[in-house]
Amino acid sequence: MILERAEEAVETGEVSEILSRPSDEYVVYTHGLRVLYGSRPAISDITLGFRRNTITAVIGPSGCGKSTLLRCINRMNDLIPGARVEGKVFFNNEDIYSPHVDPVYVRFRIGMVFQRPNPFPMSIFDNVAFGLRVNGIKLTRDGLRQRVKEALVKAALWDEVKDRLDAHAGTLSGGQQQRLCIARSLAVEPEVLLLDEPTVSLDPISTYKIEQLLRGIVEDYTIIIVTHNMQQAARVSDYTAVLMPDQSGVGRLIEQGPTGEIFTNPRDKRTEDYIRGKIG
Amino acid sequence: MGHQILKTSRLKKLLDRAMPIILSLGVFLAVATVAGLIIDVVSSGWHRLSPGLLTNYASANPAEAGLRSAFLGTIYTVGLSAIICIPLSIATALYLTEFSGTGRLSSILRYNIANLAGVPSIIFGVVGLGFLVYGLGMGRSIIAGAFTLAILTLPLVTVTCIEAINTVPDDLRLGAYALGATKLQVAAHVLLPRALPMMLTGGILGISRAIGEAAPILVISGLLFIREDPVSLFDIFTVMPLQLFNWISRPQMAFRELASAGIIVLLLLLLGLNAAAIVLRHRLTRRLT
DSSP states (O other), X not given: OHHHHHHHHHHTTHHXXXXXXXXXXXXXXXXXXXXXXXXXXXXXXXXEEEETTOEEEEEOXXXXXXXXXXHHHTTGGGGSTTEEEEEEXXXXXXETTSTTOOHHHHHHHEEEEOSSOOOOSSBHHHHHHHHHXXXXXXXXXXXXXXXXXXXXXXXXXXXXXXXXXXXXXXGSOHHHHHHHHHHHXXXXXXXXXXXXXXXXXXXXXXXXXXXXXXXXXXXXXXXXXXXXXXXXXXXXXXXXXXXXXXXXXXXXXXXXXXXXXXXXXXXXXXXXXXXXXXXX | OXXXXXXXXXXXXXXXXXXXXXXXXXXXXXXXXXXXXXXHHHHHHGGGOXXXXXXXXOOSSTTTOOOHHHHHHHHHHHHHHHHHHHHHHHHHHHIIIIISTTSHHHHHHHHHHHHHTTSOHHHHHHHIIIXXXXXXXXXXXXXXXXXXXXXXXXXXXHHHXXXXXXXXXXXXXXXXXXXXXXXXXXXXXXXXXXXXXXXXXXXXXXXXXXXXXXXXXXXXXXXXXXXXXXXXXXXXXXXXXXXXXXXXXXXXXXXXXXXXXXXXHHHHHHHHHHHHHHHHHHHHXXXXX
C-alpha cells in the first residue's frame, strides 16, 4: 500500500517536486539549473544551496560556467543577448524566475561585484549613494551620509577616504576602487553578495584586504564568491562548490561541501586533480 | 639561399618606403582640390564681403543684393530642425540600444536606419513636399522645411548616437543594473552622461549637413527670391544654398562674385559650428571624467 503510494508519487512528479523544494537553511538554492547561450548549453543540472551567513566559493577551470552560475542568481543573464535560463533559482524560497518577480528587485536584494573594479565616473560619495538613489530610498541628508559611511566602514575603505568623499572615484587605486564597489553594493543592504573573481586584477595586499573584509561582514550577509585562486577559496570560504566542464564542454557541478573537506579529502578524482593543479 | 633572402628583403624594404607616398596620394588629391576651390572662391569673392551682404535683401542690382532673407531662413530652418532632430535621435538611439532588446525587429530597425542615412536628400524633399506641405497642409513654410531637414539628418545623427552609447563601457551599465537600477535609470544616469559629448558632436555634424542642403529645400520652398524677413513658422522662406544657386546661374560677373562671397559666409558658418562641436566635446568630456 505504502509502496504503491510511493510509486504513484514518483510517477506523478510529486517526489521531484518535493525534492526541488529548498529547505530553510539555504538563502539561495538552485535546482536543475541550466543556462543556454543560443542553443549551446553553458551549465547544466546545477543543484546547489547556499547557506545563510556563510561564504561559499565556486571554483573550477576557465569556461566551466562559474560566472554564468553567478549571473543566474541575480538575473544578470537577462541582460545577455541570447541567454536562456531553465530550471529554478530560489531566493528565500521564492522562485526568482517566476513571471511576477521583477528582476530589478532581485538585483536590489542580491548585490554583485565584478572582476574589474567598475566605479561610476562620479565622486566617491555619489558612487556609494547611487544604489540608494536609484532604488528610491528616501533618506535625510544626515541619514544618507550615515548609510554611506556605514557601507564604507564595512568595506574597510572609510579611513582612507573619509577626508575626500567628494573626490572623483577615478583617483583611487585599483584595490580601493574594488572596495568602493563592494561598499556601493553593501550600501543598499542586500541579503546576498555575489563576487565574480573580485581580486583577479589586484595585487596581493589589496587581495588580502578584500578577503579580510569579507570575513568581517559574513555575519550580516550571505556571500558567494567565484574564484580562480585555490588558496583564496581555502582561506576565505566556509563551503566550496566545484564546477567542471564535461566532455562536450558543459559546466557541471561535480562536488560540494565544507571547504575543509573539499580541500583535504575530495571525493571526486577531478576535484583532487584540479586542486593539485593538474587541470585548468 | 642567403642571397635570395637578402633580395626579397630589399624589395620589401623598398615597398615599405614607397607605401606611405602611394597611400598619401589620395589625401593629397583631396586636400589639393579643396584648397584650390577655397583659393578660387576667396580670391573672387573676398572684396564682396561686407555687412551689406548679410543685411540686404535679394536684388536685381548686384551692388545692393544681399543674403538677408536666405541667411535668416537658414538659421530658422536649420536651428528648428536641430531642436527636433537631436532629442529624437538620442531617444531613438537609447531605444534601439537599451530598450528594444535584441530581437529581430530591433536589428532590422537598426540596419535600416543606417540605410536611410545613405538615401539621396532630394527624396526627403519629395517626401516633405507630399507629406508635410500638402498632406499636413503646412504649406511651403519654415516649419515644413525644418521638419524635412530634421527627417533628413535623423538617421545620420541617430547612427552617431548609437555609436556614442556603444562606447560606454559595459562594466558601467552592468554595474548600475547590479545595484537595482531600471533601464530608464541606467539610460539617464550612466549611458546619457557618458555618451552626451559624442552625441552632441554628432548633432552638430548633422546641422552642418543640413546647412549645406539645397535640393530638398528647393523642392519644399520653391522660392529663390524673397524680400522680407520671416516672422512666423508658417512664412515662406529660402536658404543660403538656394540664394547662392540663384546668383551663380545669372550671367553677370558681379553676381558670380556675390556667390563666392556667400560661399565664404557659408564656409565660415560651418567652420564655426565644427569648432563649437570640438570645444563642446572637450568641455563636457573634461567635466565628466
